[in-house]
Amino acid sequence: MDIKNFEQQIQKAHYRWQNLQKSAEESSEPSTHWQTEIITELSIALEELRVATEELHEQNEQLDIAREEAEEVRQHYQDLFEFAPDGYIVTDEKGVIQEANEVASQLLNVQKKYLFNKPIDIFVARIDQDIFNNHWSKIQKTLNNLGNYQPQKFIKSWEMILQPRHQDPFPVAVSVSVSVNIKGEIIKLRWLLRDLTQQKKTQEQLSEQAALLNVVSDAIIVYNLHDQIVFWNRSAQDLYGWTAQEIEGKNISLILSADSQQKLAQIYQSLFKQGEWKGELNQIKRTGKSIIVDSRWTVVRDEKKNLKSILVVNTDITLAKQLETERLQSQRLEIIGSLASGISHDLNNILTPILGMAQLLPRKLPHADEQIQQMFKIIEINAQRGASLLRQILTFSRGFTPKQDPILVDSLLSDITHLAQETFPKSITIDNFIPPNLWAIRGDTTQIHQVLMNLCLNGRDAMPDGGNLTLTAQNMVIDECYTSMETNAQPGLYVVITVSDTGVGIPEPIKKRIFEPFFSSKELGKGTGLGLSIVMNIVKNHGGFIKVLSEPGKGSQFQVFLPAVNISLSSAKKNIDLPKGNGALILVVDDEANINQTTKHLLNTFGYQVLTANNGIEALALYAQYHDKIEAILMDMIMPSMDGITAIRTLQKINPQVKIIATSGLSSIEESADIFDDNVKAFLHKPYTSQDLLTTLYKVLSN
Numbered sequence: 001m002d003i004k005n006f007e008q009q010i011q012k013a014h015y016r017w018q019n020l021q022k023s024a025e026e027s028s029e030p031s032t033h034w035q036t037e038i039i040t041e042l043s044i045a046l047e048e049l050r051v052a053t054e055e056l057h058e059q060n061e062q063l064d065i066a067r068e069e070a071e072e073v074r075q076h077y078q079d080l081f082e083f084a085p086d087g088y089i090v091t092d093e094k095g096v097i098q099e100a101n102e103v104a105s106q107l108l109n110v111q112k113k114y115l116f117n118k119p120i121d122i123f124v125a126r127i128d129q130d131i132f133n134n135h136w137s138k139i140q141k142t143l144n145n146l147g148n149y150q151p152q153k154f155i156k157s158w159e160m161i162l163q164p165r166h167q168d169p170f171p172v173a174v175s176v177s178v179s180v181n182i183k184g185e186i187i188k189l190r191w192l193l194r195d196l197t198q199q200k201k202t203q204e205q206l207s208e209q210a211a212l213l214n215v216v217s218d219a220i221i222v223y224n225l226h227d228q229i230v231f232w233n234r235s236a237q238d239l240y241g242w243t244a245q246e247i248e249g250k251n252i253s254l255i256l257s258a259d260s261q262q263k264l265a266q267i268y269q270s271l272f273k274q275g276e277w278k279g280e281l282n283q284i285k286r287t288g289k290s291i292i293v294d295s296r297w298t299v300v301r302d303e304k305k306n307l308k309s310i311l312v313v314n315t316d317i318t319l320a321k322q323l324e325t326e327r328l329q330s331q332r333l334e335i336i337g338s339l340a341s342g343i344s345h346d347l348n349n350i351l352t353p354i355l356g357m358a359q360l361l362p363r364k365l366p367h368a369d370e371q372i373q374q375m376f377k378i379i380e381i382n383a384q385r386g387a388s389l390l391r392q393i394l395t396f397s398r399g400f401t402p403k404q405d406p407i408l409v410d411s412l413l414s415d416i417t418h419l420a421q422e423t424f425p426k427s428i429t430i431d432n433f434i435p436p437n438l439w440a441i442r443g444d445t446t447q448i449h450q451v452l453m454n455l456c457l458n459g460r461d462a463m464p465d466g467g468n469l470t471l472t473a474q475n476m477v478i479d480e481c482y483t484s485m486e487t488n489a490q491p492g493l494y495v496v497i498t499v500s501d502t503g504v505g506i507p508e509p510i511k512k513r514i515f516e517p518f519f520s521s522k523e524l525g526k527g528t529g530l531g532l533s534i535v536m537n538i539v540k541n542h543g544g545f546i547k548v549l550s551e552p553g554k555g556s557q558f559q560v561f562l563p564a565v566n567i568s569l570s571s572a573k574k575n576i577d578l579p580k581g582n583g584a585l586i587l588v589v590d591d592e593a594n595i596n597q598t599t600k601h602l603l604n605t606f607g608y609q610v611l612t613a614n615n616g617i618e619a620l621a622l623y624a625q626y627h628d629k630i631e632a633i634l635m636d637m638i639m640p641s642m643d644g645i646t647a648i649r650t651l652q653k654i655n656p657q658v659k660i661i662a663t664s665g666l667s668s669i670e671e672s673a674d675i676f677d678d679n680v681k682a683f684l685h686k687p688y689t690s691q692d693l694l695t696t697l698y699k700v701l702s703n
Contacts, residue, residue, distance in 0.1 A: 012048075084101060084103060085103065086103060086192055086193060086194045086195075087100075087101065087103045087104030087106075087107045087108075087172075087191075087192070087193035087194075087195075088100070088101040088103070088104055088190070088191070088192060088193075089101075089104050089115075089120060089190075089191040089193065090179075090188050090189070090190055090191070091120055091188065091189045091191060092188060092189070093143060093186055093188075093189065094119075095119050095120045095121060095136065095189070096117060096118070096119055096120075097115050097116055097117065097118050097119070097120055098116065098117075098188065099116075100112050100115045100116075104193060107162065107164060107172075107193060107195060108123050108162070108164045108165065109164040109165040109166060109167050110164075110165050120191065121133075121136070123162050123163060123164065124160060124161070124162065124163065125160070125161035125162060125163040125169040126163070127161055127169075128160040128161045131158070131160050132160055135156060135158050135160075135174075138156065139156055139176060139189075142154060142156070143178070143186060154177060154178045155175055155176065155177050156175070156176045156177075157173065157174065157175045157176075158173075158174055159171060159172065159173050159174065159196065160172065160174060162193070170195060170196075170197045171195075171196040171197060171200055172193045172194055172195055172196055173192075173193075173194040173196055174191065174192070174193060174194075175191075175192040175194075176189055176190070176191055176192075177189070177190045177192075178190075210233075213233045213234075214233050214234035214235070216233070216235060217235055217315075218235055218313050218314060218315050219233065219235045219236035219238075219239045219240070219293070219313070219314040219315075219316070220232075220233040220235065220236060220311070220312070220313055220314075221233075221236055221252075221311075221312040221313075221314065222300070222309050222310065222311050222312070223252045223309065223310055223312070224308075224309050224310075225307065225308075225309070227251050227252045227253065228248075228249050228250065228251060228252075229247050229248055229249065229250055229251075229252060230248060230249075230309065231244075231248075232244040232247050232248060236314070239285070239291070239314070239316055240255055240283075240285050240286055241285050241286030241287060242286050252312075254284075255283050255284055255285075256281065256282075256283055256284070257281075257282040257283060257284055257290060259282055260281040260282050260283060263279075263281070267279075267297060270297075271297055271298075271299050271310065272299075275298065275299050276296070276297060276298045276299070277295075277296075277297040278294075278295070278296050278297075279294075279295060280292060280293070280294055280295065280317070281293055281295045281314075283314070288509075291316055291318045292316075292317050292318045292321050293314040293315060293316055293317060293318075294314070294315040294317050295312060295313070295314050295315075296312070296313045296314075297310060297311070297312050298310070298311045298312075298313075299311075344390040344665055345638060345664070345665035346665070347386065347390055347665070348387070348390060348665030348685075348686035348687050349592045349595060349665055349686060351383050351386050351387050351390070351686070351687035352592070352594075352595050352598065352665075352686045352687040352688065353592070353594035353595050353597070353598035354379065354383045354687070355380065355383040355384065355387065355687045355688075355689060356595075356598035356599065356601075356602055356687075356690060356693075357379075357598055357601075358376055358377075358379040358380035358383055359380055359602075359689060359690040360598070360601055360602050360605060360690065361376050362376050363605055364601075364605070383687065384689070386687075387687045390665075404442055404443060404444065405442065405443070405444070405445065406440050406441075406442055406565060407440060407441050407442065407443055407445050407448060408440055409434075409438050409439075409440065409441060409473050409495050409497065410434045410438050410473070412445065412448060412449060412452070413432050413434055413452070413471050413473060413497070414432070414434070415449075416449065416452050416453060416456065416471065417430055417431075417432045417471055419453070420456050420460075420469065424456075424460050424469070425460070425466065427463075427465070427466030427467075428460060428463055428466055428467060428468070428469055429466075429467070429468045429469070430468075430469045430470075430471075431468070431469075431470050431471070432470070432471040432472065433470070433471075433472045433473075434472070434473055435473070435474060435475075437475075438473055438474075438475060438495065439475050439493060439495050439564035439565070440495075440564065440565055441495050441542075441562045441563065441564055441565060442563075442565045443542045443562070444542075447538045447541075447542075448538070448542070448562070450534070450535075450538065451535050451538050451539060451560060452471070452497065452499065452560070454532070454534070454535050455499040455535065455558045455560075456469060456471070456499060458501075458532070458556075458558075459499060459500075459501030459503060459556070460501075461503075462501050462503025462504050462505075462555075462556060463501055463502065463503040463504075467501060467502035467503055467555075468500075468501070468502045469499070469500070469501050470498075470499075470500045470501075471497070471498070471499055471500075472497070472498045472500070473495060473496065473497045473498070474495070474496050474498075475493070475494075475495060475496075475564065476493075476494045476495070476496050476561070477492075477493055477494075478490070478491055478492060478493075478494055478561075479491055486545070486547070488545035489545055489561065490543075492563055492564075493563065493564040494544070494561045494562060494563055494564055495561075495562050495563075495564050496559055496560070496561050496562075497559075497560045497562065498557060498558070498559050498560070499557070499558045499560075500555065500556070500557045500558075501555050501556055501557075502555040503555050503556060504552065504553065504555075505550050505551050505552040505553050505554050505555055505556055506548070506550040506552070506556055507552050511548060511550060514532050514548070515532050515533055515535075515536045515546075516533065539560055539561075539562070542562055542563070543562070543563045544560060544561045544562040544563060545561050546558060546559065546560055546561070547559040547561070578606060578690065578691060578694045578695070579606070579694055579695065579697075579698035580606055580607040581603060581606050581607035581608030581609075581697075582607055583607060583608070583609060584607075584608055584609065584631045584632070584701060585608075585609040585610075585611065585626065585629045585630050585631055586603055586608050586609070586610050586611070586630070586631065586632050586633070586634060586697070587610075587611045587612075587613065587619060587622060587623060587626075587630050587632075587633045587634070588600060588603070588610055588611070588612045588613070588634045589612075589613045589614075589615070589616065589618075589619040589633065589634065589635045589636055589639070589644070589647070590612075590614070590634075590636040590639070590663070591614055591615055591636065591638075591639040591640060592636075593614070595636075595686075596612040596613075596614070597612075599612075599634065599693070600612055602690055602693065602694075603693075603697075606694055608697075611626065611630070614639075615639045615640055615641040615642055616639060616641060616642030616643060616644065616646055616647030616650070617641050617642045617647075619633070619635070619647050619651075620642075620647060620650055620651065620654075623651060623654065623655075623658075624654070627654065627655060631659065631701060632659045632660070632661060632681075632697060632700055632701060633651065633658065633659070633660045633661070634661050634663060634684075634693075634697075635647060635648060635660055635661065635662055635663065636663050636664065637662055637663065637664040638664060638665075644662065644664075648660055648662070648680065659681055659700050659701070660680045660681065661680075661681060661682045661683070661684060661696060661697065661700055662680055662682070662683045662684070663683070663684045663685075663686055663688070664683075664685065664686060665685070665686040665687075681699075681700040681703065682696045682699070682700055684696055
């Protein structure tokens with residue numbers, strides 16, 4: 001019951017009393033009756049007043065409780081206002097300060113009582129006055145059109161610089177909201193000021209750290225517990241090809257190869273047990289190219305030691321691994337080269353008398369029947385082929401200096417075709433198409449043979465189920481128009497040799513790399529990755545270039561362009577008349593008796609006199625005895641007792657004018673040119689032909 005109801009109860013009792021009094025005056029009944037009725041009515045009225053009084057008292061108690069609760073709530077919000085971590089200011093519509101909390105007072109360095117009735121804009125730094133005025137204009141415009149907005153949802157936020165009294169300016173985040181009364185009328189503006197000084201310092205430190213992370217050459221990646229990438233530095237962008245914006249939120253497996261993804265369980269097990277993992281991983285760039293990285297994984301925990309994220313630092317070691325592989329391959333090749341040199345020395349000593357006899361016997365037996373003459377020819381051809389094979393081995397292992405002789409391409413292609421037909425699987429059909437009047441080229445026959453044979457072998461390997469291998473050649477004139485499309489070409493005359501197969505073809509990514517050293521698309525153990533690299537080097541050294549045409553499933557075509565020479569076929573095929581000796585005495589020194597005997601027979605046949613020695617000591621003894629008659633010495637370099645080099649130096653001391661021709665089955669001897677002087681007139685590599693020996697000897701004696 002409120003006060004109004006209580007007053008109504010009193011008024012009602014008063015009316016009842018007046019009515020009873022009036023009725024008693026007008027009534028003729030005895031006074032006792034009226035007295036009783038008055039007492040009854042008064043009792044009822046008093047009871048009603050008592051009840052009303054109790055209700056009023058109870059309501060007063062409830063009001064007191066409500067007032068206390070309201071005061072507590074008000075004090076609570078006042079405490080929140082006063083002790084909030086941010087500055088709070090209340091202004092009127094014009095921005096004049098009416099209230100401020102303690103933090104606002106501290107931020108502005110002004111006591112609260114001196115803040116009241118001050119315009120808030122006097123605390124805006126001069127540098128940001130324009131920014132403040134711009135936002136204040138927008139607020140005023142909004143306030144003038146508040147009917148179009150929901151006031152409780154209006155919040156305007158921005159950042160600016162405040163200028164406190166007698167202190168340095170500092171950055172704050174500002175938020176302005178509207179307070180309205182029950183009629184929807186604006187009664188005040190509430191301003192929240194949050195000091196951003198520490199946040200800005202932290203951001204600056206983070207920016208500096210991020211800049212440092214972007215400077216390091218390692219790829220730094222952070223991903224969360226959902227395997228989503230959340231950080232990606234600039235080196236990661238450079239290594240993998242994705243920008244930070246493109247990669248963030250993507251799964252870490254995007255950069256892991258299939259085998260690396262299978263290692264994840266092992267990596268996580270190590271991370272959870274030891275907090276880190278280190279190892280090598282195969283990964284994938286945006287282009288699809290595979291790389292190898294040295295990867296270090298570390299767990300990142302929050303303040304409560306809970307796992308928060310994973311930090312990954314990757315160093316690209318693809319080139320280092322490739323160099324390591326190349327170094328191991330080079331070591332293997334060096335060992336193979338040493339073995340090959342030793343083997344070739346022995347085989348060349350074996351082939352020298354065979355080749356010499358094969359060329360000498362037809363002259364000794366000019367009347368032998370055609371079948372015997374053909375046998376001599378077969379021996380000579382195979383000895384030369386063996387010598388060519390050894391030269392090819394030395395070219396591969398020691399970089400043997402190539403000859404520059406005219407080469408008949410048609411004969412070379414015929415030989416290779418015949419060799420392939422004899423040795424390749426019968427499921428492969430081998431043909432050649434050689435036009436007449438094909439130009440000659442100049443170069444090393446052995447090396448060009450190696451180029452074409454290597455291409456044929458690759459074609460064979462590309463057809464495991466059989467197919468067609470075709471060798472063709474044609475003359476071509478390349479002009480400047482063609483060279484504008486083919487950067488490796490120079491204008492001129494070329495012979496184009498094409499090796500085609502109907503095999504599996506070469507995918508484009510592999511085709512771009514087939515000439516890289518040590519790159520091989522074959523299974524481990526089935527290729528060194530050197531074949532096509534050597535092919536390219538040989539062709540370039542001959543002034544040519546290579547074009548490759550291939551599609552997966554449609555076979556491959558290798559076109560070898562070699563410069564043609566202005567020489568007729570007849571001159572290329574012409575046999576040179578072998579010069580005579582006219583009785584000159586030659587000292588032949590070799591530890592191989594067969595070579596001594598064969599060389600002696602050959603020289604005797606062509607008019608020379610010959611002395612033979614089995615080592616350097618015997619040679620010195622013979623030269624001391626016949627020095628006035630010996631006109632030249634044919635000296636082997638590798639011999640027991642006294643080798644050729646020591647013997648040559650000793651002979652030069654005896655006679656500085658002595659004429660010496662050095663011979664050896666090792667290319668390394670020829671490369672060691674510093675051991676020779678003007679008296680060593682020439683070098684013959686075993687096995688040498690009769691023409692090589694006689695021509696060289698004739699030139700030395702003529703000079």
